[in-house]
Amino acid sequence: MTEHLVDLAVIGAGPAGLAAALAAAEAGVRVAVVDAGVRPGGQFWRSPAPGAGPFRPATLHHGWHWFTSTDDRLTELAGTGRVLRLAGHHVWSVQAAGDQWAVHCVLGAEPRQHGTSAPVTVHARRLVLATGAYDRQLPFPGWDLPGVITAGGAQALLKGNLVVAGQRVIVAGTGPFLLPVADGLARHGARVAAVIEANSPLGFARFPGAVLGATGKLGEATGYAGRLLRHRVAVHHRHVVLGALGTDRLTGVLVGRLDRNGRVRAGTERQIDCDVLAVGWGFTPQLELPLQLGCATHLDVDKSLVVTVDDDQATSVAGVWAAGEATGVGGADLATVEGRIAGLAAAASLGADAVADGRPLRRRRSSLRGFASAMHQVYPIPDIVLERCSDETLVCRCEEVDAGSIRRAVVDLGATEARTVKLLARPGMGWCQGRVCGFATACLTARHTGRAVAEPDLRAFADRSIATPVPLGRLAAPLADEQPDGDGG
Amino acid sequence: MSRPREFEILFDGTPLSCRDGWTIGAALTAAGVRSWRTTRHGQRPRGLFCGIGICFDCLVTVNGQPSLRACLVPANPGDDVRTQKGPGR
Ligand code: FES
Numbered sequence: 001m002t003e004h005l006v007d008l009a010v011i012g013a014g015p016a017g018l019a020a021a022l023a024a025a026e027a028g029v030r031v032a033v034v035d036a037g038v039r040p041g042g043q044f045w046r047s048p049a050p051g052a053g054p055f056r057p058a059t060l061h062h063g064w065h066w067f068t069s070t071d072d073r074l075t076e077l078a079g080t081g082r083v084l085r086l087a088g089h090h091v092w093s094v095q096a097a098g099d100q101w102a103v104h105c106v107l108g109a110e111p112r113q114h115g116t117s118a119p120v121t122v123h124a125r126r127l128v129l130a131t132g133a134y135d136r137q138l139p140f141p142g143w144d145l146p147g148v149i150t151a152g153g154a155q156a157l158l159k160g161n162l163v164v165a166g167q168r169v170i171v172a173g174t175g176p177f178l179l180p181v182a183d184g185l186a187r188h189g190a191r192v193a194a195v196i197e198a199n200s201p202l203g204f205a206r207f208p209g210a211v212l213g214a215t216g217k218l219g220e221a222t223g224y225a226g227r228l229l230r231h232r233v234a235v236h237h238r239h240v241v242l243g244a245l246g247t248d249r250l251t252g253v254l255v256g257r258l259d260r261n262g263r264v265r266a267g268t269e270r271q272i273d274c275d276v277l278a279v280g281w282g283f284t285p286q287l288e289l290p291l292q293l294g295c296a297t298h299l300d301v302d303k304s305l306v307v308t309v310d311d312d313q314a315t316s317v318a319g320v321w322a323a324g325e326a327t328g329v330g331g332a333d334l335a336t337v338e339g340r341i342a343g344l345a346a347a348a349s350l351g352a353d354a355v356a357d358g359r360p361l362r363r364r365r366s367s368l369r370g371f372a373s374a375m376h377q378v379y380p381i382p383d384i385v386l387e388r389c390s391d392e393t394l395v396c397r398c399e400e401v402d403a404g405s406i407r408r409a410v411v412d413l414g415a416t417e418a419r420t421v422k423l424l425a426r427p428g429m430g431w432c433q434g435r436v437c438g439f440a441t442a443c444l445t446a447r448h449t450g451r452a453v454a455e456p457d458l459r460a461f462a463d464r465s466i467a468t469p470v471p472l473g474r475l476a477a478p479l480a481d482e483q484p485d486g487d488g489g
Numbered sequence: 490m491s492r493p494r495e496f497e498i499l500f501d502g503t504p505l506s507c508r509d510g511w512t513i514g515a516a517l518t519a520a521g522v523r524s525w526r527t528t529r530h531g532q533r534p535r536g537l538f539c540g541i542g543i544c545f546d547c548l549v550t551v552n553g554q555p556s557l558r559a560c561l562v563p564a565n566p567g568d569d570v571r572t573q574k575g576p577g578r
Binding site: 049 | 523546
């Protein structure tokens with residue numbers, strides 16, 4: 001087993017992690033950046049391998065210059081030994097071990113592929129968790145047909161491989177993130193048949209303060225809208241996908257227009273042909289590691305389970321900070337600001353010199369958070385999608401559990417919260433451990449119980465003792481080494 | 490020795506062209522293949538869904554090793570990629 005000893009381990013090399021690592025390293029702290037990705041950047045700045053084709057960052061990326069300059073600086077610092085860059089390291093467990101943290105990793109693009117690589121443990125006095133988020137999904141008829149993918153998946157294929165997901169694509173769901181997905185696909189040769197957005201950006205009119213405070217945020221969206229117009233991509237606001245059509249692969253979708261009350265307006269249902277549907281309903285923060293460590297959480301405005309942090313981005317667990325989507329979905333700009341604050345605070349706790357730009361950073365964070373909160377309110381998940389789930393609609397893709405089984409677990413068997421539903425009907429018990437269906441199952445459970453979705457419902461699908469699938473042989477050794485000091489497992 | 494920029498992989502015996510740096514999932518998608526697995530209970534076809542290693546819908550057998558996530562595994566020249574049925578082991 002390979003072991004490293006550093007002052008600070010930053011987990012995640014997306015916007016928040018990179019910002020945290022650089023801030024702490026420049027403050028004089030020895031930092032390890034531990035990331036599952038083969039190349040840095042996280043989901044947001046995912047980039048292709050050199051052989052994948054001609055890569056023009058401007059056609060796919062926002063803030064690319066900040067990313068490359070930060071990344072270059074980290075590489076420089078790696079040359080001096082201040083920074084340790086650990087790419088392709090999947091963290092499966094973090095445990096307290098005395099006054100340090102032990103970060104256990106398995107290696108590789110897909111660690112299951114070669115079950116023989118030596119495991120790596122990073123020992124660190126402080127932790128910054130910048131674990132990011134993935135697309136949030138809702139079940140609807142036909143969503144398991146091949147050709148239905150997540151909006152982030154379409155984006156990952158494009159950013160990471162320069163491959164367009166399909167010939168004729170529909171991008172659907174809700175949120176400003178749908179626009180760059182559609183724009184990227186259109187620029188790289190896909191025909192984007194439509195963007196189906198459940199809400200409308202006109203909703204921002206209700207939040208003038210938030211929009212003015214976050215300079216540039218609305219401009220980004222307007223830029224995408226203009227380019228989509230030039231690519232003749234129709235953006236249909238207040239429309240939803242009612243079903244995916246096809247037998248063994250997607251051939252089209254059924255869409256409908258929502259009326260003022262969020263119901264499908266009679267006579268507006270129509271079919272649009274496509275070979276790929278890229279769909280997303282916001283994001284789910286990746287919380288396995290903060291939950292393993294016992295960090296306090298709460299429900300955010302968008303109903304995501306997020307890590308609770310203080311003004312310094314410190315979590316409820318001493319020695320652990322969190323930044324980026326894990327503390328509330330708000331995009332890359334907010335993540336970098338939070339990351340910097342977390343990195344500086346962690347460095348200060350290790351005795352590094354106090355830093356000058358604390359106040360402006362906090363002001364920027366508060367305006368970006370204000371904008372994020374407005375965004376969540378402008379782009380809520382419409383009730384209609386879950387309301388239209390019939391008993392036959394598949395909810396858990398892994399264990400093939402339908403909405404009827406979840407309903408019966410509540411109505412017939414008396415389950416009152418999601419953890420019991422999970423035990424009775426098995427949603428979230430398969431390969432993905434509820435990463436995909438957890439949010440929907442929690443919401444459906446709450447609906448059938450006649451209450452709003454609550455923190456324990458979501459925690460039922462986010463608590464995992466192993467954060468990433470590990471070849472079985474890996475599990476025994478490190479756990480045995482660390483007892484009995486560790487109480488962080 | 491440098492790797493070729495383009496090479497072939499086999500999907501259920503059929504050669505597909507692939508660029509260096511693509512994942513198996515990207516190579517299958519670029520070739521128009523949408524599914525390479527069937528589910529345990531309903532025998533339903535599945536392929537890429539999340540694209541980032543979260544959902545495990547894209548499980549595939551590569552060079553005899555089952556249940557690998559196609560969206561993560563980098564393609565290598567001559568890889569023997571096979572459709573996977575049921576739990577894959
Ligand atoms: S597509 Fe979800 S794990 Fe590969």
